[in-house]
Amino acid sequence: MEKLLGLPVLASEHGRQVDNLIIYIHWLMIVLFVGWLAYFGYTLLRFRRSRNPRADYYGVRNHSSSYIEAAVALVEGVLLVAVAVPYWARAVDRFPSESESTVIQVVAQQFAWNVRYPGKDGKFGRQDMHWVTGDNTFGVDPNDPAGKDDVQTLNDIHVPLVKNADGNYRPVIIYISSKDVVHSFKIIALRVTQDAIPGLRIPTWFRPTCEGRFQINCAQLCGNGHFSMSQGFLVVESPEAYNKWLASKTGAATSFE
Amino acid sequence: MKHDKEAGFWTKYIFSTDHKMIGIQYGMTAFCFLLFGFCLMLVMRWQIAHSGQPVPVIGPLLEALLGNVAAKGVISPDLYNSFGAMHGTIMVFLAIVPLAFGAFGNYLVPLQIGAPDMAFPRVNMASYQFYFLGGIVMFVSFFIPGGAAQAGWTSYPPLAVAVPTDGQTFWLVGMVLLITSSLLGAVNFIATVIQLRAPGMNWMRLPFFVWAQFVTAFLLLLAFPPLEAAGIMQLMDKVAHTSFFLPTGLAVGGQLAQVSGGGSPLLWQHLFWFLAHPEVYVLILPAMGIVAEIIANNTRKPIWGYKSLVYSVLTIGFLSFIVWAHHMYLTGMGTKIATFFQTTTMIISIPSVIILTCMFISLWGGSIRFNPPMLFVMAFLPMFGIGGLTGLPLGFSYSDIHLHDTYYVIAHFHYIVAPGTIFAMFAGLYYWFPKFTGRMMNDFWGKVHFWTSFLFMNLIFQPMFAQGMAGMLRRMADGGANYSTAKTPGAIGGLSPNIIGLHTYILWAAVALLIAQIPFLINLFWSIKHGPKVSSDNPWEATTLEWQTPTPPPHGNFLEPVKVYRGPYEYSVPGAVRDYSPQNEPPGRGSGPKTLESGLEHAQGGVR
Amino acid sequence: MDAQASHDFALHVRRYLYVFYALIFGTLITVGASYIKFGNREVNIAVALFIAISKASLVACYFMHLISERKMIYGILTFTAVFFLGLMFLTVWSFGDYPQHTVTH
């Protein structure tokens, strides 16, 4: 079915369920569509003028159709209660503990992605909107020590692919925001989409399941450069490579260009 | 008629207060905008398929008219965004709504309920004039420096406010005018249906078309004002530099925006979608009304389940006010609110299922005539089916994660509005043309128009599902080339060449679709003058009241007061001589006993 | 118009005057109440809105004759009220229900 629908490659753990939900619904759609279409074609042939010159005032007298409608309602209800709602709840209300995860901040701008890591101390510097200036994108309090070692990059996100103690891949939590207009942080293969809304810092999380260099899309019209806001990549790599990369960045934080 | 003779050219054609003339004015204007909106899209499709290459034929023209946004006839991203935003705006607010509601509604509702005119003829005229004015403002905005609005038809701030041109201001002013027009229209429709129903035309004898228009009017009446409020606020943000939708710490283009901040971008989205979801039902309900009329007439039998149709359309009307945030799943929604909106979204799909089911079942036992109107209607059903069904995966926030803002969404709603609503509009035109003009349109060319349009519509929109599934995003000035595997070697999640390649086919299908309209246009204008004259006032042998008037109906519509004796779709009544019993035909006279209306009840089964 | 009818209207007029006095009174106590410190502002808001609503309903019921209006009008206004409340509460609610850990500023 994935093939049939042409779903793109998948590289995250929760993505499986996203795809499944899409597939379930399409089964429902196909059944309805084909079923009705068959009936439709049959009636058009059988009751065409030339074959059936006098119409029947009453037409269908039973209400079997009510059962179809009830069935549709039922399936939708089941999908809603059993799949859509619980998984959404997991996605937005049950975040893994930050200590167990790679925590990153992303602030979108026209037309690029600013990325920020907490640095060695694992703590982000204090932030407040009134610190925001042209070059202090994240509004970091300049005289907060915790902010000093924060790492900042542009269009370049790296995350390690390691298993946690609990045997699952280490989750990645990304706090997404924007400094100018609404963008949308979308990574197709990871089945991640979160609008980047100025004034809100919204987290989203996922568990990558394989290494690779993933395209970051901007999915919300954000100006005349929207179509070319495609330089951002998220690299999933081995812990060693990740640490090496992070080390090479450290210290770059203090200057916020 | 007496009145018409008195009336001179201006009072008759330009400042007419006759609902029929106003309907025709609406229709003409709206059709032109429909064509215009389509042409914008053709240019965009070229740019998508061959981004960066000058547009053939009209390229130089564009440059001459619009200046360096179309330098050397190449569509710049800014121009692409303008066209995209205006295509959406024009199609929704200036083409389909005026056509479905303003034109067909205006012309037919008073006739079908047996009224001499709208309740407030002068208000009706004002409504058209506001619409026209709004259209002008929108149109002019293309030619001002910087061009028309660029922030999509959804005009999300801060972008809408940040774009440094006046296009957005024009857009907002235009919207306020259009909203005023719709409000006046809505008040008029509702008052007319409530007050001017002919004696005997009780609620359950209204043609389904009137019900659809009635609910539509309520949607316009109550859903538009919040957008008007939002529009006023965005206007303030733009001209008075307030911060309704601008949060603190906004840094557009490097330096801090000179505003107080403290606003919320999401506020706009809520107010916008509070309108825009009901709006989409405004686009479909009148179409469904037309479909019901034509099915009943061309199957020669009553619509199956009239009552459940009426209740469904009322339910849709009610629910459509509380599903809006399904357009905002990915703006950051907690479980509770998401659950609420997913639930309502799923519930609202059921009445649509019921409506379509009733339409399908109505065919059973009929004696189906395949004339152009019926063909378009027969296409409407599955096309709406596809569009509607593909709404379901979007309706779940969890699957929307993958589909949001992809071409899957584009395909979803275009299947409903283009081969859906537009086809219903064509059907309505072919069907009521004899009533409008007293002449028939050509059958053969009608069928040519249908088959070609049907084919090319599907060739245009079917591939978009595939593109959307593969993750191609909307509003990409280069059709997603920047995200293609070609551009980003080694990256996972790029668009494969054959997905990108579909653009070319879509482009040519779209061009072909335009060409397919030529027979229609010729047929239309030729028939106005030279079409065969109708032999009777009721060429389709229909039951509803609009066919019981002279052709075309005079000022004041009916020659003598109307009285209604039966339901709207009394076709093939057992015991009747003719296979249709007009609503205003007294019982007995060969039309069977009037009690047969209860037969209708029985037919659709008391259960619902 | 016959004597009887205009007599009824004299009664109406008297009622209008009572409503008028009530409205003036309402306005004054609203202002008064706003200067009382109830401890927290919520109480002030509640009080003020309560008075405002009662004033509004007086105007609607008597000046606009809603008290003796037709079913049709009631129907229309009920729907309007429902949708207005829907708009207000759903919007406010969704501003209170973001994903976990969301930072709003």
Add this chain to the structure above:
Amino acid sequence: MDIPYTIEPRPDTGLYNAKVGIWLFLASEVMLFGALFSSYILLRVGAPEGLWPHGWLNVPVGTANTLVLITSSITTVMAWASLKMNQFSRFKFFHACTLCLALTFVCIKSYEYHDKFTHYEITLKNGRLADGHIVKARTTPKRVVLEGRFVADRKDLYDLHSAKAQVKHDEIEIDRADIAKMENYGPRHNTYLAIYFTLTGLHALHVIGGALVIGFLWGPGSRLWRTDPERFTNRIEISGLFWHFVDLVWIFLFPVLYLL
């Protein structure tokens, strides 16, 4: 065929057309102002701690204006009643009052607007804030003179209800050279003023519009009374309904913007 029920009510609904029309229109107005009220709530709830203004508007003036509008409401309904009782001259008198009151309302409102536009908040280069009404007479290109006060913290300007806000105002002079930012209390100053100007402005437009209609019916329009009293009375009722609605909106605007 002419349009039925333009004057006499339709039996089954018991209403004449215009009555249905105006109520539908008012329904849409409810949604319009409803949306703005919702926005007000969200902006207020979303405002950072201590940065939502309290007591920025002149309560006595606001109260006076409220009374003016209420009075205009009673005169309106009286005008209609007089017509019902067939007393045309009384009608003329009452609606004359209505019109004067409407004018008064608009004048008072514009005075309030003017008061806000001449009220400045000045941020000095050294971070302190000066706040008060500008003294045009003594303000020169080099120095600005305010009838106001200096404060250290922005929050001190926001809650004028609180006791410590009851400060004396005296003339302060500021050298333009050390002004970092100077902005009057226009709509752009903060979201409170933004929604204040939007709501009251829209409301004022309604007042003016209503006054124009009533003015027309009072003047030239009243000729209809001689030819078709029934219809004329209906028109007065319709315009009256609109006017009461405008009053009704203000009944909410007043506490929400002035008192809370």
